[in-house]
Amino acid sequence: xxxxxxxxxxxxxxxxxxxxxxxxxxxxxxxxxxxxxxxxxxxxxxxxxxxxxxxxxxxxxxxxxxxxxxxxxxxxxxxxxxxxxxxxxxxxxxxxxxxxxxxxxxxxxxxxxxxxxxxxxxxxxxxxxxxxxxxxxxxxxxxxxxxxxxxxxxxxxxxxxxxxxxxxxxxxxxxxxxxxxxxxxxxxxxxxxxxxxxxxxxxxxxxxxxxxxxxxxxxxxxxxxxxxxxxxxxxxxxxxxxxxxxxxxxxxxxxxxxxxxxxxxxxxxxxxxxxxxxxxxxxxxxxxxxxxxxxxxxxxxxxxxxxxxxxxxxxxxxxxxxxxxxxxxxxxxxxxxxxxxxxxxxxxxxxxxxxxxxxxxxxxxxxxxxxxxxxxxxxxxxxxxxxxxxxxxxxxxxxxxxxxxxxxxxxxxxxxxxx
Amino acid sequence: xxxxxxxxxxxxxxxxxxxxxxxxxxxxxxxxxxxxxxxxxxxxxxxxxxxxxxxxxxxxxxxxxxxxxxxxxxxxxxxxxxxxxxxxxxxxxxxxxxxxxxxxxxxxxxxxxxxxxxxxxxxxxxxxxxxxxxxxxxxxxxxxxxxxxxxxxxxxxxxxxxxxxxxxxxxxxxxxxxxxxxxxxxxxxxxxxxxxxxxxxxxxxxxxxxxxxxxxxxxxxxxxxxxxxxxxxxxxxxxxxxxxxxxxxxxxxxxxxxxxxxxxxxxxxxxxxxxxx
Numbered sequence: 001x002x003x004x005x006x007x008x009x010x011x012x013x014x015x016x017x018x019x020x021x022x023x024x025x026x027x028x029x030x031x032x033x034x035x036x037x038x039x040x041x042x043x044x045x046x047x048x049x050x051x052x053x054x055x056x057x058x059x060x061x062x063x064x065x066x067x068x069x070x071x072x073x074x075x076x077x078x079x080x081x082x083x084x085x086x087x088x089x090x091x092x093x094x095x096x097x098x099x100x101x102x103x104x105x106x107x108x109x110x111x112x113x114x115x116x117x118x119x120x121x122x123x124x125x126x127x128x129x130x131x132x133x134x135x136x137x138x139x140x141x142x143x144x145x146x147x148x149x150x151x152x153x154x155x156x157x158x159x160x161x162x163x164x165x166x167x168x169x170x171x172x173x174x175x176x177x178x179x180x181x182x183x184x185x186x187x188x189x190x191x192x193x194x195x196x197x198x199x200x201x202x203x204x205x206x207x208x209x210x211x212x213x214x215x216x217x218x219x220x221x222x223x224x225x226x227x228x229x230x231x232x233x234x235x236x237x238x239x240x241x242x243x244x245x246x247x248x249x250x251x252x253x254x255x256x257x258x259x260x261x262x263x264x265x266x267x268x269x270x271x272x273x274x275x276x277x278x279x280x281x282x283x284x285x286x287x288x289x290x291x292x293x294x295x296x297x298x299x300x301x302x303x304x305x306x307x308x309x310x311x312x313x314x315x316x317x318x319x320x321x322x323x324x325x326x327x328x329x330x331x332x333x334x335x336x337x338x339x340x341x342x343x344x345x346x347x348x349x350x351x352x353x354x355x356x357x358x359x360x361x362x363x364x365x366x367x368x369x370x371x372x373x374x375x376x377x378x379x380x381x382x383x384x385x386x387x388x389x390x391x392x393x394x395x396x397x398x399x400x401x402x403x404x405x406x407x408x409x410x411x412x413x414x415x416x417x418x419x
Numbered sequence: 420x421x422x423x424x425x426x427x428x429x430x431x432x433x434x435x436x437x438x439x440x441x442x443x444x445x446x447x448x449x450x451x452x453x454x455x456x457x458x459x460x461x462x463x464x465x466x467x468x469x470x471x472x473x474x475x476x477x478x479x480x481x482x483x484x485x486x487x488x489x490x491x492x493x494x495x496x497x498x499x500x501x502x503x504x505x506x507x508x509x510x511x512x513x514x515x516x517x518x519x520x521x522x523x524x525x526x527x528x529x530x531x532x533x534x535x536x537x538x539x540x541x542x543x544x545x546x547x548x549x550x551x552x553x554x555x556x557x558x559x560x561x562x563x564x565x566x567x568x569x570x571x572x573x574x575x576x577x578x579x580x581x582x583x584x585x586x587x588x589x590x591x592x593x594x595x596x597x598x599x600x601x602x603x604x605x606x607x608x609x610x611x612x613x614x615x616x617x618x619x620x621x622x623x624x625x626x627x628x629x630x631x632x633x634x635x636x637x638x639x640x641x642x643x644x645x646x647x648x649x650x651x652x653x654x655x656x657x658x659x660x661x662x663x664x665x666x667x668x669x670x671x672x673x674x675x676x677x678x679x680x681x682x683x684x685x686x687x688x689x690x691x692x693x694x695x696x
Binding site: 127135 | 432
């Protein structure tokens with residue numbers, strides 16, 4: 001029995017990817033699988049690598065958090081931050097290892113969980129408070145303080161569907177701010193609301209810290225990690241790769257992240273492939289055939305992808321998703337069915353000629369999938385490679401168009417007088 | 420969470436044999452209350468007719484069936500007393516059961532957002548769906564009393580047994596609802612099967628016909644359907660008639676076993692819900 005507030009030991013979480021999309025199973029399919037299963041298993045045994053891929057979202061995570069520590073968890077997307085958060089919040093169970101939590105725990109994966117638009121602000125305070133684990137008597141006692149913190153005295157008996165998004169978030173955060181846990185597990189809910197309210201929330205977080213409560217804070221926002229935390233932990237590919245004072249860890253993180261983004265080669269190797277058959281390397285090449293990470297709008301790009309060996313089946317496809325700097329998917333392409341190119345099992349090098357690129361100035365990334373269209377996904381390589389568009393001036397105005405204000409792509413256009 | 424302070428909570432991989440944590444369920448009783456309160460409040464805010472729905476639904480079905488089976492089918496002659504009253508008294512526990520099961524079955528999928536964001540015993544979700552149907556039942560029960568007054572049927576001392584049959588119906592609805600709630604999370608097509616099954620189930624229960632129409636030697640087999648004894652018992656206790664003791668006993672046992680089995684299955688699969696929903 002240790003004095004640590006949180007004791008994580010050898011924690012791992014495995015997800016199955018591919019085969020059946022999770023949660024879309026039907027009883028009909030399951031019965032078919034049950035009947036066809038033995039044959040399929042036999043076939044899979046006969047050909048290694050043919051099974052649905054498994055993916056460790058977290059692996060061998062061991063971490064002790066002492067009472068009163070405020071620990072920031074950072075890491076790129078897909079590093080396992082949200083999986084860790086979900087396990088600590090008891091939303092999902094780990095596959096291996098354990099976590100001991102010593103003390104009253106509250107976890108906030110978002111604010112306003114369970115808010116119902118048809119209920120009034122007051123009614124939602126009770127509902128949301130109860131969902132977050134408060135007793136009715138406790139909510140009654142804190143009601144005035146919650147309403148005052150949210151600055152919503154006049155609107156508290158109005159259904160929240162009539163609230164502006166700012167009012168909604170204020171009310172939601174206000175309920176959360178009045179929890180009194182010994183251990184608080186919190187997702188980046190701080191980055192909400194206007195500046196005035198955000199400062200109020202930061203103040204509340206600092207209060208928690210000075211009250212000696214233990215906080216585990218998962219964030220993308222390195223500034224708030226530096227401001228609020230007494231310690232930072234970096235996750236990468238489901239493992240802890242760095243642990244120390246927040247200033248040092250965030251600096252190393254920035255360097256690492258920046259290097260990956262700004263590497264001048266435009267090529268990337270897979271460091272931790274999830275499965276034996278996988279995509280292992282990608283290169284972006286320009287029209288001259290040189291590896292590049294910077295292109296201009298209107299240029300043509302060649303994507304070169306290599307896989308690790310023989311594919312489990314014939315007639316499969318390679319697919320890309322194009323992501324913008326906010327990590328939103330903005331475009332898609334695939335060998336089939338977009339173009340009827342079906343790769344053979346022994347193909348190990350795939351090329352896609354892409355362009356002219358209609359993208360605006362900014363940074364972009366590609367994710368790749370390999371598998372049988374609409375049926376199986378053997379590998380999914382998220383944010384495999386990044387590139388930037390250095391110049392976008394398709395209309396020759398001398399002013400570049402950037403994705404900060406003007407969207408991610410430009411459509412050819414012609415302006416006329418209509419009468 | 421509502422765990423007592425200074426206690427270690429261990430989170431680890433689910434064991435192969437899960438048990439229901441009754442103490443935890445009790446600790447979360449206020450949340451159950453809030454879920455029910457929300458469901459009732461939202462329903463009455465969103466519908467124009469509000470409480471009237473609780474009356475219209477069983478009344479309209481009763482009217483339709485009384486016309487179809489009573490007048491045209493000649494079923495009225497098989498029943499002592501007014502046929503419409505017979506049907507309505509049966510339709511009451513049946514409507515509660517069917518609505519509760521349907522709501523409960525879809526409740527987990529409908530609360531997917533909640534389940535993927537915050538922890539609480541998942542069993543609360545179908546339980547709340549079932550409990551929120553009780554208000555409708557109470558309103559419809561008042562209508563039944565009015566109807567009895569209109570037909571000049573006086574309640575007897577056996578009315579005191581009615582709450583037992585209501586409790587039995589809650590157990591049967593909870594068992595069926597919890598089972599289907601867990602099944603629908605994993606197999607989305609089960610909800611269509613449920614709609615269909617409930618339609619057939621109505622005819623397998625003594626709602627439209629008296630239980631005497633089932634041959635005596637088959638009656639105990641028939642009673643494996645929990646709603647058989649519960650509907651018959653409820654009707655006998657309220658509008659009068661013979662209590663089929665054997666059928667009631669078998670049906671009650673069947674309802675209890677169903678609930679235990681459903682909770683057992685639910686607890687076994689509940690930790691997968693967030694990964695699947």
